[in-house]
Amino acid sequence: MMFSRLLSNDLPRNRWLAAILIVIVLGLALTPFLFPSTKALNVGAKILVFIVLVASFDLLLGYTGIVSFAHTMFFGIGAYGVAIASTRLGPGWGSLALGVGVALVLALALSLVIGLFSLRVKAIFFAMITLAVASAFLSLASQLSDLTGGEDGLNFKVPEALQPGTQYLEEPFLGASIDGRFLSYYLLFVATVVLVLVMLRIVNSPFGRVLQAIRENDFRAEAIGYRVVVYRTLSNVLSALFATLAGCLLAIWLRYNGPDTSLSFEIMLDILLIVVIGGMGTVYGAVVGSVLFVIAQNYLQDLLKLGAGAVEGVPVVSQLVSPDRWLLWLGLLFVLSVYHFPTGVVGRLRALRSKGR
Amino acid sequence: MNTTTTTPTAAPAAKAEAIPKAAFDWIPLALVPLLALVALPAIGSPSSWLTLTVAGLAMGMIIFIIASGLTLVFGLMDVLNFGHGVFIAFGAFVATSVFGAMIGWSDADSMLKNLAVLFCAMLAAMSITAAIGWGFERVMVRPVYGQHLKQILVTMGGMIIGEELIKVVWGPQQIPLPLPTTLRGSLLWGDAVVEKYRLVAVVIGAVVLLAMLFTLNRTKLGLLIRAGVQDREMVESLGYRIRRLFVGVFVAGSALAGLGGVLWGLYQQNVIPQIGAQVNTLIFIVIIIGGLGSTFGCFVGALLVGLLANYVGFLAPKAAMFSNIGLMVAILLWRPQGLYPVANR
Numbered sequence: 001m002m003f004s005r006l007l008s009n010d011l012p013r014n015r016w017l018a019a020i021l022i023v024i025v026l027g028l029a030l031t032p033f034l035f036p037s038t039k040a041l042n043v044g045a046k047i048l049v050f051i052v053l054v055a056s057f058d059l060l061l062g063y064t065g066i067v068s069f070a071h072t073m074f075f076g077i078g079a080y081g082v083a084i085a086s087t088r089l090g091p092g093w094g095s096l097a098l099g100v101g102v103a104l105v106l107a108l109a110l111s112l113v114i115g116l117f118s119l120r121v122k123a124i125f126f127a128m129i130t131l132a133v134a135s136a137f138l139s140l141a142s143q144l145s146d147l148t149g150g151e152d153g154l155n156f157k158v159p160e161a162l163q164p165g166t167q168y169l170e171e172p173f174l175g176a177s178i179d180g181r182f183l184s185y186y187l188l189f190v191a192t193v194v195l196v197l198v199m200l201r202i203v204n205s206p207f208g209r210v211l212q213a214i215r216e217n218d219f220r221a222e223a224i225g226y227r228v229v230v231y232r233t234l235s236n237v238l239s240a241l242f243a244t245l246a247g248c249l250l251a252i253w254l255r256y257n258g259p260d261t262s263l264s265f266e267i268m269l270d271i272l273l274i275v276v277i278g279g280m281g282t283v284y285g286a287v288v289g290s291v292l293f294v295i296a297q298n299y300l301q302d303l304l305k306l307g308a309g310a311v312e313g314v315p316v317v318s319q320l321v322s323p324d325r326w327l328l329w330l331g332l333l334f335v336l337s338v339y340h341f342p343t344g345v346v347g348r349l350r351a352l353r354s355k356g357r
Numbered sequence: 358m359n360t361t362t363t364t365p366t367a368a369p370a371a372k373a374e375a376i377p378k379a380a381f382d383w384i385p386l387a388l389v390p391l392l393a394l395v396a397l398p399a400i401g402s403p404s405s406w407l408t409l410t411v412a413g414l415a416m417g418m419i420i421f422i423i424a425s426g427l428t429l430v431f432g433l434m435d436v437l438n439f440g441h442g443v444f445i446a447f448g449a450f451v452a453t454s455v456f457g458a459m460i461g462w463s464d465a466d467s468m469l470k471n472l473a474v475l476f477c478a479m480l481a482a483m484s485i486t487a488a489i490g491w492g493f494e495r496v497m498v499r500p501v502y503g504q505h506l507k508q509i510l511v512t513m514g515g516m517i518i519g520e521e522l523i524k525v526v527w528g529p530q531q532i533p534l535p536l537p538t539t540l541r542g543s544l545l546w547g548d549a550v551v552e553k554y555r556l557v558a559v560v561i562g563a564v565v566l567l568a569m570l571f572t573l574n575r576t577k578l579g580l581l582i583r584a585g586v587q588d589r590e591m592v593e594s595l596g597y598r599i600r601r602l603f604v605g606v607f608v609a610g611s612a613l614a615g616l617g618g619v620l621w622g623l624y625q626q627n628v629i630p631q632i633g634a635q636v637n638t639l640i641f642i643v644i645i646i647g648g649l650g651s652t653f654g655c656f657v658g659a660l661l662v663g664l665l666a667n668y669v670g671f672l673a674p675k676a677a678m679f680s681n682i683g684l685m686v687a688i689l690l691w692r693p694q695g696l697y698p699v700a701n702r
Contacts, residue, residue: 067509117686124437124505125649128641132682135638139678265634269517276510319525328521335514338507339500 006197008204012284017349021284024291032176032185039298045185045253047294048192049246054274055199055286056242062281063203064235065215069268070114070130073137074240076263077110078103078247083154083257084147091157100248104241111240115233138263153258162187162252188249195245200283202238211235212281270297273334279344288345300326385696389660396668404548409667415555417663418562419624421656423617424640424647425569426610432586432650432699434603436498437505440512441640442633443519444611447489448482448618449628450523453532455481463537471537475619482619483612489519490611494604516633523630531629534622558620565613566656573652582606586650586699642681646688648695657696 004011012018027034031044053075060066081103082096089095118129141148148154158180160166166180176182202208210231213221222228251257270293278289301323311318319325341348393410400406427441455478456463462470497515501507535541536554543552573579585592585599593599621636622628643662647654662681669680688696 061506065506067506124431124509125645127439127509128437128645129685132638132642132645132685136679136682143675143678269513272510272513324529325521325525327517328525331514331517331521335497335511335518338510338514342507 008197008200010200010204010283014349014352016352017284017346020288024287028189032182033174036175041181041185043294043298045188047290048188049250049253050270050274050290050294051287052192052195052249053243053246054271054278054290055196055283056239056246057271058275058280058283058286059199059203059242060235060239061275062285063208063215064211064232066119066232066236067127068130068236069127070134070137071239071243071271072263072265072268073134074107074111074243075247075250075267076137076141077107078244079251079257079262080141080148081106081244082248082251083156086156086158087154091159093159096159096252100245103244103248107240107244108237111237112233115236119232119236120229134268138259141263142259149258151259153256153261155256158184158252158255184253188253191245191249195242196283196287199242203283215281273330276334277337277344279346279348282344282346282350285344285346292345296330297326382697385654385657389657389664392661392664396664399672400668402548404550405671407546407549408551409671410664411551411555411559413664413667414660415558415562415624415663416666417660418559418566419617419620420639420643420663421659422562422565422620423614423636424643424655424659425652426606426613427640428644428647428650428652428655429582429586429606430603430610431644433582433589433599433606434502436502436508438498438512439509439637440493440497440515440519441614442637443516444486444490444614445618445621445636446520446523446628446630446633448486448615449534449622449632450527450532451482451485451615452478452619452622453527453534453628456534463535466538468539471539474537475540479616479619482615486615486618487608487612490608491604493611494607498607520630520633527630529630531627533627535626536623554623558624561620565616569652639681642685646685646695648697648699650699651695651697654695654697
């Protein structure tokens with residue numbers, strides 16, 4: 001019962017999905033012990049950040065039916081907030097808090113303006129406008145090099161407790177060295193769990209139901225008496241705030257931020273891919289999708305390398321399976337899943353259950 | 358919305374036409390010379406102003422060529438192709454291959470040979486992008502009519518695939534695309550430096566514009582397209598197969614984007630696989646400014662964007678990127694449907 005309340009009564013509703021989710025949560029919780037390499041820890045942290053980021057986008061795309069291309073802008077605001085505050089004021093919890101706070105305020109204002117200005121228009125219009133705004137922001141970030149470090153980005157230090165050099169135990173404990181990185185990882189883990197639970201709470205509240213109603217038929221929602229523009233704008237603002245927090249987490253983990261790390265259009269594409277493959281309109285889709293995607297991104301290339309070795313010398317084929325072209329296969333997977341698999345992994349698993357009964 | 362149809366107090370039938378012709382809306386068009394005039398004192402020297410104006414017009418013409426197909430496709434079938442940029446990239450890369458293969462002619466001193474290379478590149482780019490557009494419509498767009506969300510996602514996916522395929526064929530690196538000999542360099546008009554290629558681009562753009570205006574306004578095909586953009590169902594119920602018309606427009610739009618890709622690549626003198634995504638933003642801004650579905654609006658929007666980008670780039674280089682966004686916001690505040698709104702949208 002307690003568990004069900006924690007998940008806001010939005011249970012996985014499928015045995016396989018539940019099993020997958022438990023494996024993911026355990027895997028992420030125990031990453032420092034199970035896979036003690038630096039690469040594995042980085043992959044785990046990236047998964048955590050992407051879970052928050054993608055779930056926040058799902059709030060917008062999956063639950064409200066709005067396509068925005070400005071989501072990385074808020075991700076970037078969060079990351080730059082932490083980065084700039086830590087560079088200017090020196091490492092410390094105070095500057096971290098200030099960076100997060102300023103980033104949240106800025107994201108709130110910006111998303112409110114964008115929402116009020118352009119959410120009245122059709123979906124396709126909004127997508128185009130946000131695309132334009134996001135690219136303007138990207139070039140702003142690279143041009144304000146005094147503040148943002150331009151193309152080079154910013155390297156900075158985090159509070160001492162989180163620095164890799166800080167050792168808490170002399171000896172590794174159960175194979176994991178208990179240091180600042182370890183603490184950072186668990187900071188990310190706890191933050192991600194809390195944020196995902198909050199988002200689950202939001203989408204399963206009456207407010208979330210209104211968003212879904214708007215997604216299904218905005219005209220009817222308006223006719224019932226809901227002010228659609230207000231709800232859309234709120235959804236936009238909430239989603240932006242969560243994306244900002246995801247950006248803060250990323251910056252804390254990487255201790256670096258630049259245009260390519262948090263603002264590039266590739267990340268926007270990644271988010272879209274993950275949402276669709278994981279399953280739109282299910283926060284769990286963000287979890288499953290992020291794990292699949294980030295692992296594929298980091299390890300599929302190794303697999304493709306094997307494949308490329310086998311067909312080396314064959315002119316075009318060797319290029320097609322070259323590890324650098326993994327996005328090609330992901331793109332194909334993406335298009336196919338939009339056509340044949342529109343509810344994603346999670347939706348498909350949930351549908352299995354209702355058919356089985 | 359419908360300013361053209363209703364005249365309840367119409368004059369006696371004998372005298373009036375059945376449907377009075379709507380007065381042409383000159384105000385948006387007047388913005389273009391107005392912008393140029395405002396820029397003149399701001400820039401100060403007339404010679405730099407002339408240079409910038411020609412550059413802006415050239416840029417605007419190229420953007421118009423690219424964007425016109427997209428706006429028609431949107432108007433006709435309510436399909437917004439987020440992968441339109443990929444045709445530009447394919448066009449530009451085909452051009453690099455053609456220029457590479459005909460390097461002798463391109464570097465020759467004869468103007469005829471130079472123009473022949475340019476012509477061949479344009480032809481090759483247009484035919485290949487037309488073929489790709491045809492396939493793209495069949496495979497990607499056809500299953501998702503009427504579903505905006507899926508259209509955006511699928512065409513975006515199409516762009517990822519296209520960009521990766523370009524990297525497979527041409528490699529991921531930047532490829533230089535030098536101008537043919539006689540088009541290099543610039544002309545001197547008094548103090549004003551005008552690059553020759555920009556004049557060529559203006560001329561080609563003008564030819565395309567005239568051809569498009571002729572097709573749209575003087576042929577039956579154009580009549581059907583325009584009618585389809587205004588009210589698709591009506592054209593269908595008159596017995597015309599709008600689907601076929603649409604495929605034609607889509608293929609033609611892709612070919613135009615390919616042509617635009619050649620011109621854009623030569624304008625920048627190098628080509629990267631991400632060129633499609635870069636230009637995408639620009640063409641979206643242009644078709645939003647112009648009013649989705651409106652060809653003439655697209656033309657005016659492209660000129661405004663091109664001119665403003667060049668003027669602002671000269672006066673305040675850092676603000677150049679925002680000039681487009683600022684222009685879009687200002688115009689949408691003034692006319693929320695764009696400069697030349699199409700009825701029923």
